[in-house]
Amino acid sequence: MTPRIAATGLGVRFDFDRQQRVVSPTLRRLRRRGTTTWGLRDVDLNVQGGEGVALIGPSGSGKTSLLRAIAGILPADAGTLAVDGRVGSMLAVEGGLFGALTGRENARSLGVLAGLGTDAARSIAGELGERARLGAAFDRPVATYSEGMRARLGFAIAESARPEVLVLDEIFEALDHEYRRVVEEHARALRAEGGIVVVAGHDHEALGRICERAVALHAGRIVADGPFAEIVEAYRGGV
Amino acid sequence: MSVRGPRPHTLRRSRDVLLALAGSDFRVRYGRGPLRIVKWLLDPVAALGVYLLLVALVLDRPGRAPGLSIACAVVPFQLVMMTAVNALRCIESRRTILLNLAIPRGLLPLASTVTESVAFAAALTMPFVMMIVYGVPLTLSVLWLVPAIAITVMLAAAIAYPAALLGLWLPELSAFFVSVVRALFFLAPGLVAYDTISGEGHRLLPINPLTGLFETYRAALYYGRAPAAWELLVPLGAAAAILAVSVPLFRREQPHLAKIVTGGR
Numbered sequence: 001m002t003p004r005i006a007a008t009g010l011g012v013r014f015d016f017d018r019q020q021r022v023v024s025p026t027l028r029r030l031r032r033r034g035t036t037t038w039g040l041r042d043v044d045l046n047v048q049g050g051e052g053v054a055l056i057g058p059s060g061s062g063k064t065s066l067l068r069a070i071a072g073i074l075p076a077d078a079g080t081l082a083v084d085g086r087v088g089s090m091l092a093v094e095g096g097l098f099g100a101l102t103g104r105e106n107a108r109s110l111g112v113l114a115g116l117g118t119d120a121a122r123s124i125a126g127e128l129g130e131r132a133r134l135g136a137a138f139d140r141p142v143a144t145y146s147e148g149m150r151a152r153l154g155f156a157i158a159e160s161a162r163p164e165v166l167v168l169d170e171i172f173e174a175l176d177h178e179y180r181r182v183v184e185e186h187a188r189a190l191r192a193e194g195g196i197v198v199v200a201g202h203d204h205e206a207l208g209r210i211c212e213r214a215v216a217l218h219a220g221r222i223v224a225d226g227p228f229a230e231i232v233e234a235y236r237g238g239v
Numbered sequence: 240m241s242v243r244g245p246r247p248h249t250l251r252r253s254r255d256v257l258l259a260l261a262g263s264d265f266r267v268r269y270g271r272g273p274l275r276i277v278k279w280l281l282d283p284v285a286a287l288g289v290y291l292l293l294v295a296l297v298l299d300r301p302g303r304a305p306g307l308s309i310a311c312a313v314v315p316f317q318l319v320m321m322t323a324v325n326a327l328r329c330i331e332s333r334r335t336i337l338l339n340l341a342i343p344r345g346l347l348p349l350a351s352t353v354t355e356s357v358a359f360a361a362a363l364t365m366p367f368v369m370m371i372v373y374g375v376p377l378t379l380s381v382l383w384l385v386p387a388i389a390i391t392v393m394l395a396a397a398i399a400y401p402a403a404l405l406g407l408w409l410p411e412l413s414a415f416f417v418s419v420v421r422a423l424f425f426l427a428p429g430l431v432a433y434d435t436i437s438g439e440g441h442r443l444l445p446i447n448p449l450t451g452l453f454e455t456y457r458a459a460l461y462y463g464r465a466p467a468a469w470e471l472l473v474p475l476g477a478a479a480a481i482l483a484v485s486v487p488l489f490r491r492e493q494p495h496l497a498k499i500v501t502g503g504r
Contacts (some may be wrong), residue, residue: 014498022502024495026488027408068497072341075494089339096336100267112259113342117251121259
């Protein structure tokens with residue numbers, strides 16, 4: 001199956017109660033007073049295998065919500081979203097890591113949650129420690145790790161399930177230059193094999209090294225979609 | 240005509256995810272190294288000890304083999320209670336996972352049950368220790384423990400789903416919910432056996448599913464007889480009814496879990 005992302009009129013809605021807490025649609029129906037905000041609205045996006053797409057826009061523009069929707073974490077409240085291909089995601093530096101567990105224990109546990117079987121996750125745990133360049137720290141609790149170490153481990157786990165669609169959110173900001181190159185090389189290799197990379201962030205230089213296309217978001221809507229350099233230039237001009 | 244069963248890889252995936260969630264939960268609680276076994280074994284002793292002291296010393300109602308009688312109630316109750324406590328925060332405690340990975344979210348309350356069931360396995364040694372202490376002989380009725388344990392786990396799982404929903408919808412009521420579950424223990428023959436209770440209490444207590452559950456353990460270990468049918472069926476029926484209502488409700492909520500824990504950001 002060729003990886004593909006197809007969103008038509010995609011909308012993700014957040015319902016709030018009177019105390020401004022997010023509530024589920026069921027609870028929203030029971031509680032009459034409240035407000036609704038659309039995190040994404042009328043999003044049309046088609047991404048084919050081999051493409052790298054950078055999501056750009058100010059904080060709160062919907063980049064993370066779109067990545068979460070693609071990763072299957074947020075549901076589509078309006079429109080449709082179809083994602084073909086195995087998705088690997090790293091949407092926060094902590095990436096689901098448990099601070100009380102060691103890097104190795106996290107690799108085993110999150111490897112399974114990311115899609116590996118128990119035996120496979122156990123057998124490649126050591127390899128992930130090497131790939132994340134953690135050395136002896138791999139057997140220390142993750143709570144003792146720096147942000148960069150967590151990001152390296154999180155990325156190694158995300159790529160362990162051999163995703164065909166890789167979604168990354170603002171991880172470059174946490175990585176040192178050396179490991180940035182590792183991530184960039186991996187992303188380019190995935191695209192060369194026909195996979196898809198969708199990445200959001202504010203480090204446009206890094207995004208430009210792995211994406212040829214950019215999508216600019218504002219207030220949950222796509223406001224521009226096209227060649228990376230063109231869209232970023234227009235975005236910078238408008239900011 | 241060919242008949243297709245459930246896809247094995249889906250079942251295996253669910254099992255793997257369940258064990259990964261429960262395993263990490265368990266490691267966080269008991270730590271690592273040889274001491275974790277000691278902690279695991281000591282937890283139920285502490286819980287049982289409190290109630291034993293209360294009955295034998297404070298209330299001065301020791302009766303026959305009070306430690307065994309209380310163990311038959313406290314041990315299954317601990318599973319139900321601890322599962323409820325765990326499930327109340329099972330979504331919030333896995334916030335970063337929910338925001339990063341598309342895991343089968345319907346398994347979260349069940350993972351709480353699995354974690355607490357492992358702790359329950361240590362607690363199960365307590366009634367046997369008490370049988371040795373009081374010289375109560377082991378009979379073939381001990382085999383009734385098998386359905387008793389199955390019903391206990393099912394009841395714990397049944398409590399886990401509404402607990403997880405409550406922790407999601409109304410987290411400020413978590414302490415109240417724990418108090419309600421604890422009250423169910425005292426509204427059942429937890430500290431004294433059912434046959435020592437008379438009057439209106441004797442008539443009403445079987446309504447509480449914990450009554451039948453506790454008495455099933457007592458039948459198997461304390462009295463050495465088969466449990467009465469109602470002792471098995473009331474907790475089983477209660478668990479089935481709660482699951483029938485709460486699982487579909489949780490399944491309807493689960494796509495929105497990440498949305499709720501984001502706080503709209």
